[in-house]
Amino acid sequence: MTLLRVRNLRTRFATDRGDVRAVNGVSFDLAEGEILGLVGESGSGKSVTAMSIMRLVPEPPGHVAADSLAFDGRELLQLSEAQMREERGSSMAMVFQDPMRSLNPVLTIGRQILEVLRRHQKLDGPAAKRRAIELLETVGIPSAEKRLGAYPHQFSGGMRQRVMIAIALSCNPRLLIADEATTALDVTIQAQIIDLVKRLTRERGTSVIWISHDLGVVAGLCDRVNVMYAGNVVESGPIRELFHRPSHGYTLGLMGSTPRVDGVGVRRLTPIEGVPPNLIEPIKLCPFLPRCRVSVPACQATPPERRDLGGGHWAACLADLAPRSVAR
Amino acid sequence: MADAPALPTPAPIKFRGSLALAARQFPRNRAATIGFVILLLICLATAFAPWVAPYDPIQIKLSMKLKPPSFEHPMGTDHFGRDVFSRMLWGGRTSLAVGLLVVGFAFTFGVPLGLASGYFGGKVDNMLMRLVDAFLTFPPLLLAVALVGLLGPDIKNVMLALGLVQAPILARMIRGSALAVREDVYVTAARALGASPLRIVLSHMLRNMVSPIVVQLTAVFAAAVVSEASLSFLGFGTQPPEPSWGRDMSEARRFLGDAPWMFLAPTSVIAICVLSINFMGDGLRDALDPRAWRTRRSVKADA
Numbered sequence: 001m002t003l004l005r006v007r008n009l010r011t012r013f014a015t016d017r018g019d020v021r022a023v024n025g026v027s028f029d030l031a032e033g034e035i036l037g038l039v040g041e042s043g044s045g046k047s048v049t050a051m052s053i054m055r056l057v058p059e060p061p062g063h064v065a066a067d068s069l070a071f072d073g074r075e076l077l078q079l080s081e082a083q084m085r086e087e088r089g090s091s092m093a094m095v096f097q098d099p100m101r102s103l104n105p106v107l108t109i110g111r112q113i114l115e116v117l118r119r120h121q122k123l124d125g126p127a128a129k130r131r132a133i134e135l136l137e138t139v140g141i142p143s144a145e146k147r148l149g150a151y152p153h154q155f156s157g158g159m160r161q162r163v164m165i166a167i168a169l170s171c172n173p174r175l176l177i178a179d180e181a182t183t184a185l186d187v188t189i190q191a192q193i194i195d196l197v198k199r200l201t202r203e204r205g206t207s208v209i210w211i212s213h214d215l216g217v218v219a220g221l222c223d224r225v226n227v228m229y230a231g232n233v234v235e236s237g238p239i240r241e242l243f244h245r246p247s248h249g250y251t252l253g254l255m256g257s258t259p260r261v262d263g264v265g266v267r268r269l270t271p272i273e274g275v276p277p278n279l280i281e282p283i284k285l286c287p288f289l290p291r292c293r294v295s296v297p298a299c300q301a302t303p304p305e306r307r308d309l310g311g312g313h314w315a316a317c318l319a320d321l322a323p324r325s326v327a328r
Numbered sequence: 329m330a331d332a333p334a335l336p337t338p339a340p341i342k343f344r345g346s347l348a349l350a351a352r353q354f355p356r357n358r359a360a361t362i363g364f365v366i367l368l369l370i371c372l373a374t375a376f377a378p379w380v381a382p383y384d385p386i387q388i389k390l391s392m393k394l395k396p397p398s399f400e401h402p403m404g405t406d407h408f409g410r411d412v413f414s415r416m417l418w419g420g421r422t423s424l425a426v427g428l429l430v431v432g433f434a435f436t437f438g439v440p441l442g443l444a445s446g447y448f449g450g451k452v453d454n455m456l457m458r459l460v461d462a463f464l465t466f467p468p469l470l471l472a473v474a475l476v477g478l479l480g481p482d483i484k485n486v487m488l489a490l491g492l493v494q495a496p497i498l499a500r501m502i503r504g505s506a507l508a509v510r511e512d513v514y515v516t517a518a519r520a521l522g523a524s525p526l527r528i529v530l531s532h533m534l535r536n537m538v539s540p541i542v543v544q545l546t547a548v549f550a551a552a553v554v555s556e557a558s559l560s561f562l563g564f565g566t567q568p569p570e571p572s573w574g575r576d577m578s579e580a581r582r583f584l585g586d587a588p589w590m591f592l593a594p595t596s597v598i599a600i601c602v603l604s605i606n607f608m609g610d611g612l613r614d615a616l617d618p619r620a621w622r623t624r625r626s627v628k629a630d631a
Contacts, residue, residue: 089520107535115523167521168521
């Protein structure tokens with residue numbers, strides 16, 4: 001069952017120097033219960049894609065268009081803002097990068113959880129409080145009852161992110177978007193949070209879009225990955241398939257610049273030279289071409305088409321990278 | 329869980345209402361408490377002026393004019409032989425009423441305007457702020473004079489005029505804070521959880537803007553008391569022989585060399601009032617901001 005269908009999603013921002021095409025034709029499907037990774041460097045359009053799905057892009061200056069943006073069969077772009085508000089927090093929820101700043105500093109943790117329960121589940125009084133305690137216990141916060149009256153600054157970063165997850169999952173959403181949810185945390189806490197998300201979403205059959213620039217995190221958590229570059233998905237595939245056979249110059253570059261601990265070859269990390277393209281200028285050829293180390297002469301002439309590599313794996317790349325997998 | 333020991337306060341935190349917690353915080357700030365008590369005393373003294381004041385504030389007794397402080401007249405007498413202390417008490421009724429009502433007026437109009445402007449931005453912001461600009465182009469006192477001149481010299485019109493002068497100043501400041509707070513991640517997070525604009529503004533943004541608002545309101549109060557004095561001096565507002573701090577202060581100027589006590593009473597009570605309000609504002613700000621809360625001095629010994 002497809003929960004979310006995105007077809008040709010285009011998000012632009014008006015600036016004085018021209019329209020920035022932050023997301024430029026993103027298409028993908030998200031199945032129910034699937035965990036999808038979105039990876040790419042800063043500015044590749046991962047967050048804007050997520051914000052566009054939640055319809056949280058401020059308009060103006062932003063503008064979101066798509067051939068289809070269907071969540072559970074409903075076209076999100078046709079919903080009114082009031083209808084969207086009903087969905088946000090109840091059927092789709094989001095966890096942000098910085099747990100230090102995504103909780104309101106002057107409201108108690110309890111109040112912030114209760115607010116959502118009251119808003120979407122019409123729960124109030126002792127029933128709501130019981131549910132809030134239950135939620136905090138689920139995400140592993142000790143003496144949850146006492147913690148309800150605590151303020152965010154009394155919590156550590158990991159605890160706050162747990163609270164954010166508790167709030168996000170409070171109304172049993174069908175889609176959870178985590179935007180760099182563990183980036184601000186140290187690695188041990190990061191691992192705990194990932195385990196937590198994995199366990200809770202598997203239990204409930206929640207679909208997850210996990211945004212990260214950390215390939216390691218994505219490899220450990222996701223079923224499928226979309227690699228994004230310059231506002232577009234350049235390669236997509238099941239996790240094993242994509243990691244074994246990266247088939248886009250950019251994916252290859254990302255992997256070459258990521259340290260590995262599994263001992264496949266001792267090698268130096270190779271950075272990707274250059275900078276991402278200016279998204280105001282229209283891009284005709286492969287957006288990664290100026291930085292690509294594996295380009296072929298054809299790249300200078302024609303824009304790359306999606307090339308199906310079997311098993312749900314495809315890449316928009318003209319170079320045949322099969323013989324030079326990452327395990328060089 | 330593994331990160332439990334990293335918590336800053338292992339002491340159990342009781343689930344109390346945040347208002348109750350804030351109320352417990354306030355007395356811990358000594359300056360704020362003193363400010364509050366002094367202000368309370370001044371308010372009570374002026375409210376009960378008819379009973380507390382030893383003399384009639386407008387009774388002229390020329391034989392007693394310009395007498396220095398004595399047991400009979402603790403703060404001396406003025407150039408008409410009126411008791412300065414009694415005038416101070418009665419004058420407080422006008423001055424404090426002006427101060428409080430102007431603060432109230434500025435708050436009721438300035439805060440919603442500023443919030444709307446800052447939250448919605450764009451066209452709404454542009455329209456509201458041009459309106460505010462129009463008000464701000466006039467020197468505040470001149471605008472107040474013009475308004476009172478238009479409405480007629482009366483203390484009610486003075487309050488209205490000063491409120492109209494102060495509200496745009498407050499609105500401009502609130503807009504600034506709202507613009508900053510609006511960009512905070514928790515505002516986006518609240519939106520992502522389906523919170524309505526009204527809820528975002530009231531329960532998320534306003535709560536985080538308490539400190540600038542409180543600080544600005546204390547400034548508005550001080551400005552109102554002083555402006556009332558200026559207006560009265562110019563012949564608008566309080567009409568002689570009615571007492572008000574500002575009026576008496578400006579009248580006393582002429583006798584500064586001969587009877588400094590005449591000047592000292594109203595000026596020091598204005599200064600004390602403004603200072604108390606400032607301290608109180610500070611305390612209020614800290615009490616309403618959980619991040620600034622002080623904990624008890626010592627840890628309870630384990631039983």
